[in-house]
Structures are given as C-alpha cells and as structure tokens.
Amino acid sequence: MLPFEDVCAKHSPFSKWLFHPVKRRLARSYLKILQKYTDIKVIGITGSAGKTTTKEMVASILKLDGRTVCTPKNIDSVYSIPNTILATPPGTKYLILEMGVEYKGEMDFYFWMAKPDIGLITNIFPTHTQFLDNIEGVFREKSKLVLGLPGNGKAVLNSADAKLKSLSDKLTSEIIWFKPDINPITQNANAASALARALGVSEDKIKKGLSEYKKPVHRLQVINHVSGALILDDSYNSNPWAALSTLAYFNKLAKGDKIAVLGDMLELGTYDESAHREMGRSVAKSNFKTVIGVGKSSKFLIDEIKSHSKGTETFLFEKAEDATPIVRRSLKKGVSLLIKGSRSIGLDKIVDALP
Template identity: 40%
Template sequence: MRLNNINSGLIKILVGRNLPDVHYMKDLKARSFGDRCVHVYKTFVIHPIKRRLAKYYLSILRKCFDIKVIGITGSAGKTSTKEMLSSILSLKGETIYSYANIDPVYNIPTTILKCRPSTKYLVLEMGVEYPGEMDFYLWLAKPNIAVITNINPTHLTYFKSVDNVYKEKVKLALFMEENDRVVLNREDTYLKKTIKDTRGMVTYFGKGTNVYSDKYRIKRSGSIYTLHINGKRVAVNLPIIGRHFVNNSLAAAAVAYDLGISPTDIKKGLENFIPLEHRMNIIELENNRVIIDDTYNNNPKAARETLKSFNETSKVYKNYKKGIVFGDMLELGEDSEKYHQEIGRVISGMDIGFIICVGKESNIIIEIVKKNNNFVKTYGAKDKNEAYLLLKSLLSENTLVLLKGSRSIGLDDVVEKLSQ
C-alpha cells in the first residue's frame, strides 16, 4: 500500500503533522495479515492520540511548572550524551529522559507522558533516520536547549549525502528562539558555521572553547581527564573508555553549566554515569582473555574513534595478542565501498594479529589489509555464527579483542556467548 494511493493530507492530519511518509506504512509488506491490522490500528488510532496528548500535556507543564526541555541530536554520541546529562541533572531535580534508543517517533511521546508536575528537566533524544523527521519532533516538543553532537555519514541510503544529514539535524538549532540555548561541537566542520544561522544563544564545546578537556589517559576502569569550564577545572574519572565519550561528556557539561550547575556537581554526575551495554564495555574473561564490546552501532566516524580508543587501550594490556572483529557498516548507500576502504586503511596501520570481518561489505576491508599489512591474519565470516566460531578458536590466553558492529549484524550475540 503506497501513500500516493490514498489521501496524503488526510493521513497527515490523522497520524501527525510533519511525520515522514515512510512511517505511515513502515515494513507493512513484511507483516502477516493479523500484524498488518494491528499495525494500521496503532498507526492511525493509538499513536496519533498519544502524540497529541503528549504535545498538549507538555504545553501545560511548560506554562504552569516551567519544565526545561533539552533536545539532543547528532550522528553519534546522542544516547551517551543524554545519559551523562541526565545523570548530572538528576542531582538537581527530577529528570525524565528518553529510554534506551527506541525510535524517537514513538519514544518521545511516551517519555513526555512520564513527566509529572514535579519534573524539572526533560531530556529527549531526537535521532533522525529519514528526511523530515526533525520537523515532526519540533512540532511535538520544541526544546529550550538544543544539542548537536556531530555530523557524520549516517543513514546515507535515505539522506544521500552528509550535507543532507546536516540540513536535517541542524533544524534543531535553527528552530531555537532568542531566549533558547544551542550547544554545538566546535571541532565539527559542519557545526562551526551554524552559529551564523541560529537565533539562540550558542555555547560551543571542544578545543578552542571555554568547555574542553586535557590530560586524558586511559585505565581499565575508564577514562581520566581534566574538565575545563569557563576557567574552572575539575578532574573527572569517567567510567567508560574512549576520547569520543569524553567529548560526549563535554556536551553534557556545557548544557549543565548553562543551566547553572557547578563544575563540582557536573563532575559528580559524570562519575555517577552508568555506561550502556555494547558501548566500549571491557569484559575480562578467564585466562587473561579480554573483549571490548562496542557492538551497538557502527558508522565510519564512530569506527575510526573506536579503533583509536582500542589502540590506546591496548597499551594498558601490555604483551597481549590483539585482534578485531568488524561488522559491516550499514546504510551508507553508494559511498559504502569508499568508507569501508577508509576503515581498511586505518586497520592496516594497526598493531594487531588478526581481523575477522563479518558481512559482505567488510570483505573490502580484508582486501585492503591483505594488500598493506602482511603481518595481520584475515578471516571472513558471512554471519555472526561463523564469526563466533572463528573468534572462539583465536581467543587464546592473553588476548585482547575488539568487537565493533551494528546491532543488525549480531555481534552482541557473539559477546553474550563468549561471556557465558
């Protein structure tokens, strides 16, 4: 059933203003008749009612109780930034925030309806997968503070180019008014120019700003660094490894400081942050076998950051053999080959003993590594089951292995099997 076969205007009235067409009949062909009926009922009855209830309920909370709404978007780091910020804000008042990383089209209304009159902060993750989604979020829940973590090549199957990714995500900043705040990553090439176009008050974080980090080092339990905020500094023990997570903490710190929270409380909130599953989690097995689980998501920028962090972490595990299990990076459209070649060149320069590539696209990485580094043993696996068997045979005593992939590749299942 295609949208152009029915009244598009009527559908938009029923389902929700500015919601991209793809959500109306999403995955309908793959469903049984019974599932189709349930899907149509939810799409045209349950969700539209829920969205409008959430929208008007939030309007009441704003007018009567002065709730602060923070919207977070970006190509990577949204969920971790949200979790870090919520950990900080919860020290100062009741904080409601998006659960996990469920499709925001459904998650945002549910999150709003969890708020109470006593709720002080509402933190919403506004991830976009299709053109037009940000318009819907802004209709539903316009933030007081907009946060954009970065702009990278993601969901190119739908956006076609990184420029289009930027155009969609930057709507969050452009929608802000004079009394609103916008928090941006100064180190991101795309976001440097956003300050000219938004009416909101802009706070940048990263190198060359008033919110930055230095003296970074890594240990088995996480990252240690000094956080600088407007001339003040505090030492932070962040319970997760990786410079990219430190960057996420800068975004959270910038928002918190704009809300009047002291650096001391920001430090406390960051150190109380509980890392999510499958994001650079170090799992130590018996016989000095160690796996680093980063199997939640995978895109070119995130992959490069993860590989960099793996290099740094390997210094903590001296004299360990090292290997990588790498799953396909998905939804890269026509640029998929180019980005897999880039990752292949990065891995070629690493001091590892083996790499297992999972999926069709990752065969490109094997070709690049074979060409550039004769010391790395390469293995191809068509799926997660083959990857598990290969890794099980290679994961000997005193071995450190990074698993990097998206959920749809299933490397999280490999981690679970190895951990049993």
Template identity: 35%
Template sequence: MVNSARIELFGRDVAKLFLGAEDCSRGEGDKLDSIRFSGVSTDSRTAGEGELFFALVGDNFDGHDFVVDAVKRGAAGVVVEKSYKSKLSRELGEKGKGVPLIAVYDTLYALGELARFHRGRMKARVVGITGSNGKTTTKEITASIAETKFVTRKSEGNFNNLIGLPMMLLATKKEDEVIVLEMGMNVPGEMARLSEIAGPEIGVITNIGPVHLEGVGSIEGVIEEKGRLVESLPEDGTAVINGDCVYCRGLIDKIKSRVITFGIEGEADVTAVDVEDMGGDGIKAKFIIPSGAFHARLKIPGIHNIKNGLAAASVGVALGIPADDIKTGIEAIKPMKMRMEMIMTGDGVVILNDSYNANPVSMKAAISFLAGEARRKGGRLIVVLGDMLELGGYTIQGHEEVGMEAAKLGAGYLFALGNNAVDIARGAGERGMPPERIFTYPVGGHERLIEDLMGVIGPKDRVLVKGSRGMRMEIVVSGISSPAA
C-alpha cells in the first residue's frame, strides 16, 4: 500500500480544510499557519520528518495507537478523530508541544478531502478505470499509450481504494500531464466517493459481471456502483464503454459526456479484426480507431486481453494520441507478475501464474486459454484453483461453474483449495471428471497441495494457478516452479 506521499503542503491550507471555529479558537490554526509540511503519511513506521500524519482506522489496526510514534519520527502535524484528541494530547505531553492535533470526524474522509484539494491544484488530465475484470491490465496499457505523448503517472499495483487512490493523487507532481488511476469498489457509495476525490475527465468501464456481490448484494448493485464513475464525468469529458457488455451498454443513456465504445462482437467506435491468439506470445490484431487502423501485437497472453487493449486504445483516442503512438504504447507492454504470467520450468512444464486475483469470468478465461495451449502444444491441462471471494449469493454457483468449465475443457487433474473447494469439485464431477483426479484442500493447505501436485506433474504439462488475493496462491507457484535449464 502506498503509505507516504512527498508533497509541499502549507499549514494554512490544512487549516482551511479541516479546522472549525472551535479548534481555531484553541490556537491550532495559529500552530498550522507557520508550518509547511513536506508530505503526507498514513504509516507511523515510515512517517518522515515534517510530514502530516493521518491516523486511519481499519478492520485490523487503529492509527491512533501510533500517533506518539509518528511524532517521535518527526511528524509535524497529526490528523485524528475528535473522540481521540483529549487522550492523545495527554499521551503526547511535552513531546507534542508545537505539533498540532487536527481533530476531524472521520480521518479517512479527511484524507480524501486533502487529495481532492490537491487534485484541484493539478492541471493534469485524470483517467479513471473500473470494471469487474481487467482494471489493472487496462491501466498498464493505458499508461503505456499515454506515455508516448505525455508525462504520465499511474496507480502503483492496484491501489484503487479510499486509501490508495488519495495517496496516489497526493504523490502527483506539477509536471504530470496525465494521471491513470485504477478505481475499485467493494461496498455501496465507494465508487461515487472515489470519483468525487479523483475528478476524472475520462472514465473507463472494462466490463461488468458478478463480482463484489457480497458487498453490493446483486448484479444490479454492481451495475449501479460501476456506473457512478461515468455518470460523474463532466460534459466535456469522455466515457469509454465496453460495447460487447450488455450491462455496460445499459449505462450509456445516463452519461452526459462524450461516449467512445469498444468491442469486437458488434458495432463499436474502437474495434479489432483478424485477431490471432499467439498463445504465450500474446495477441496479434488489426486495431481500428476513428482516425485509421494499425496492426499491433499485445504481449499479454489470453485472447480476452484484446478487449483490455481496445479499452486502452480508446483512451488514447480520447487523449488525441495519433494511431502510430497508440500502436507503440500497446506493443511496449510486457506481461505482469501474477497476471497471466507464463513460467517455464526446467523439465518443460509451463505454469500460468494468474494468482493475483480471481472471479468466475477471469477463472473461465484463464482455463480456456491454457486448455488451448495444451491442445496446440501437447501436455496435459492441470488446474489449481483457490476460492473466489466476495461473491455473496453467487458463491456456490460461481465455484461450481468454474469446476464444470475445467472438466468441459479437458483438465487432467483439478486441485481446489479453500472453503469452496468442494463446490469446485462438485461442478467438475457433475461434468464427468473422474473423482480420483479431483483433490480438495482446506484454507491454508498449500503445503499438502504442493506435495500432491508435484506427484502428478509431468513433462510438457500446462498448470494453471489462480485464486482470489486472500488465498495466496502464489505460494503454490513458488512451491512447484524452478528456474529453466
């Protein structure tokens, strides 16, 4: 997580943002007026000299417990929640003399307001990217395209929530011309708040599917939440919409900005023809944009990634980038760690490490890709799957469907890990996979799974490893991989 941002920030601006009449009368405003903060921090362990420390409250931590540590490390000011201020004033004592305690009702909201303030000072154009699948890949390709013409900054990793996104905005510099932000959501209201903070001029929806149902309750809830991004765009902004996604198309009438559609299944503003799946070498296609066409190779495996490339190309169109430069940006991209990452072992085994995250759509796409590789190049398909989290009422069905897909596409073995391993196994069994080729393990059963998996892997086998982030499926990848000879 991004927990520190170097930014020049005047205390008087902080006072205007956060201090009410009561605090000003107690002298906190006077303390702030003479301070120039060197940055913003949310982690006391890395808080730097002169920074403004935000005491955030999470499920497993409370930043107020570390305020004293932050001050010891040189924090020049601390943002705390009002209910903690008296207690912290006593704890700090002499150590806190001259260090303003800025009391707010909600420190997370305050962090967002500071980022929103900084966004208002920026001249850069902000691109916000959301969707049920492909956000990070689309963000990376988009940034690569933007970099051909503009000084570009992008979200690190997938820091796309109410902590990560504000910190990314606060890290922007005055020379930045385009900011590419990934925007995720787990609960109602989160996308609207992220849009309010980031103020994007270009908004992208890669696709919409049954993801985060635990937080929003239904696919209708997902549609509504994802739609908040494009509905927030200014009239002179641009919404980039997946024209192949029926849920995405349904949002178009609610959008007041310009709309660019992308897709390959019907009429779209940005499309591709002659799409060729090159297996581990990526995808080749003829990209067609309003100003012309070009042939390009996207070096990310998986035919489904053509749509992520089209989404990014659409942003290039919105930014006014010429076709040749869009092509250059697409071809500059390389596969990312733990996302359709092909690993060759010394004995010819190919591991598809797609362990960063998972949902039913991306699971099926990864299985389909590797099944095709096994057919073309020989070797068995072995599927190693972890739980897909946050599916709510779709949990059992979603896991069963993935098991069915593995069996339908000819998986020789299925290894399933987690609370829903039995559901994956049930689906595979119903589709005809022999029970002796199906193995299930409880949460945390990585070691036993690795041991059993190593007992069946043979030369030229294709092994998919995939699951939600919380399942830590990269442990399996580390356990079965070795450097190529």
C-alpha cells in the first residue's frame, strides 16, 4: 500500500513535500520514545556497494531472533526511513535502516531522525561523486554513520577497505571487522553475519537466515539459459568498484567465449571518463570475444578496449533495446555473458527480452 502522501501526490505533486516534513518530525519523536521505553536496537547500513543486499541478509537473519522491521527495497532513503520508523510497532526488537547518501549533509539528516546503536559500512568507493566531489567526500559523508555512534555502540566494517581501516583510532564504539571475498554476495553475507554475531545471534540462526535469503532478480543472478549459455545478470545497478568486482567474479565463472554488455556508470561527475576508461582497460585484459557498450559514457570504455584488445569485437549503442538482437544471436552452448550497468540504462530489459 502506498504511503498517504504518495496517494495524494497522484492528485497534486506538491502534497509529498507538504506531508513529509511533518512525517519526519513524527518519525523522529516516535523513535525517541521507542528507544527510551523499549529494548529496540536500531541498525544503520550504508556503503558504496552492496548495502541493499547486506540489509536484506541482515533482516533475514534477525527475523529469526525477534520481531524485525527494515526499510523496503528500491525506495529513496529520504522517504523510506520515516515511513519505516512510523510502521515499526512497539515490541520490535530490531529496526534496520538503509542509509544511502548521495549529497553532502544527507547523513546528518538521517541522524537527526534516527540514531543507530549499530552501524555497518560495506565499503568506500567513488560513487555519487557528481554530488560528493571525490572519494574523500564519499568517505566523509558515509563515515558519519559510525563516527556518530554512542560509546556503547558497535561499528561493523570491511577489513580490506583502507578508508574504513583509517577510522580505527577515531571511533569510541567497538569495531567488528568482516572479511572481504571475490564473490560480492559472499562478502555481503560475511558483513551480515558479523553484525548478527555482534548482537549475540546464534550461529544456527545465522546459517538458517542466510539460507532463507532470496537474491533479488538482476543482482549477480547466475542464469543457465535454454541455449546452453551461462549468463551473469548484474544489471540492477553499477558503479566503478561494483563493476570491477563483478568482472572479477565473472572471470572466475566464465567458460568458453566471453561476451559482455556494459552500460554507463552514472553520477560520477569529474570521474566519469576516467572510471569508464579504467573499466575498459580491465575488460581488455579479460579476453572477451565481444563487448557491447550502452550509453553515452560507454564510448570511453569501448575506446580503451579497441586500443588494448585488437581481437575483441566491439559495439556501441545509445539504448539497451538496440543491443538485444546481437545478444540473442550470440547465445549458444559454450558462451558466457556478463550484463552490468546503472539501473537507468535499462540493461535488465535485455535479460527480460531473452527467450
């Protein structure tokens, strides 16, 4: 069911902006009451990649240990956090809030509404640099999640992330480190498990919760296609780190001829060209038979592949739909296909259009 202000917004686009400031204040006051008079634990999760998957894994585990409420998928944190807080009934043991940030000062706003007891940061990479300037800006904003924790709080951090490791001398809360992994899903599971252990959840519940977690479509989804081809569909979203990570994982899985459909990585600001060129150089080293770029910035990626991998066939399209015919006729036994790009590029349409 849509929130009240979204129903009203269908009739007046201004109603959402009218109701939300009130809703945020109500959410802030209500959560203060819950934290004062109940034993609710508030968990904040952020990071440059993997935060939604990690949040869903954490929820899958914690629901086995008590009533758990978490922010829904695919809704901007600005709207989902107050809605989720107000939907949290008394007696809830765990409240999980995904705190995605794109702008300077956004984490301060979340902390005004909700003060977590536990903070988890998956990683720090140059994402949303169009608004956060550079990796230092990303780090500065996202690290506020754990820098603002109370002295008896717990910070769950990636042990392989140099930026996050630099926080070890600055935090007053307990730090729990989780291990990285070449498989992003395994790394997210490591993060979720570390957080659950920090809350005293048993290993049996952790294993059961992870086994019951259902991976969303278009997120590192391995598909055994009817043609006999192997498809790694990671078309839900992309950023420089996620793209390189997915490429490394795909190279481990792939057998036979490798084909890639790679869409633009968005909101990179001044990093746009360099990030796409870096991705292109990495792809060029991976011995692909065919690479299809989709979007305006993918021209930089294709340029690098042409320069460094003469044997790779390349195509460049503005729209995802234009790439579908080539993908269809390329699928056969012995082919491995990688699909990765930012959500608004629409590469999921290619997957959905396959027989």
